[in-house]
Amino acid sequence: MSLHDTPAAYGAVSRLNHWIGAALIIVMLGIGLYFHEMPRGDELRYWMGLHVSIGALAFLPLAFRVLWRVQAASPQPLPQKPWLQRTSQVTHALLLGLIAVMIVSGPLTVWSGGRPIEVFGWLAVPSPMGRQEGLHEALEVVHGVGSRLLLLTVILHVLAAAWHALIERNRAAMARMLGAPAR
Ligand code: HEM
Ligand code: HEM
Known part of the structure; x- marks a missing residue:
């Protein structure tokens, strides 16, 4: 089984990234x-302390997840x-872009x-920057609006995955994200 993606399949790194990333995003959205x-x-x-603590630990895996997909x-x-x-x-591009917006705007909201x-x-x-009132307020808006856009996009994405798997009974997409042979 390949670590890397091939034209027909997600490799192990992409699949692990997807499911760990999905769990982290759902937890972060839920707490926020x-x-x-x-x-x-x-x-x-x-609760905000818990969100910031988990977010800080989630930063590296999520940044890696976005950069891995881009390269x-x-x-x-x-x-x-x-x-x-x-x-x-x-x-998919929106999901990745919004993850990047959230992991950058979150820490900057705290620091500003x-x-x-x-x-x-x-x-x-x-x-590293001290309190910067205007920037702090702008970042709160970016993080808040980003989280709502991310929520809507995740709902659309999960509904699409469920539609393919359960209504169309086409398991190909789920199978390749689970690393199982398509039936
Ligand atoms: C828990 C419910 C979820 C299910 C059942 C699910 C299912 C899937 C499936 C089946 C694919 C493969 C689509 C294809 O082959 O073209 C996929 C891809 C993808 N999913 Fe999800 N997903 C879930 C949650 C999430 C979440 C929460 C995010 C991020 C916020 C996310 C981001 C992505 C992205 C960016 C892709 C494109 C491939 C990649 O870069 O990993 N998914 N998802
Ligand atoms: C990983 C993806 C993340 C998601 C999905 C997410 C989601 C959210 C949500 C839904 C809120 C509530 C927004 C509101 O008040 O309307 C929030 C607030 C907040 N988040 Fe995140 N967040 C993420 C990452 C982070 C990170 C990495 C940090 C910092 C290390 C962080 C720090 C904060 C802070 C400080 C607030 C409160 C902002 C305020 O005072 O309005 N977040 N986040």
């Missing part, structure tokens, strides 16, 4: 959307109507607020 309307206080501090030619699109092929390519990035209390990476 859970705390986003909480009033200031200990509970908000706890590796993806397998050929699966045969389907040209507009669906195009939609799927655009959706003049705070260190704290990782479960073991490590604190101090802000």
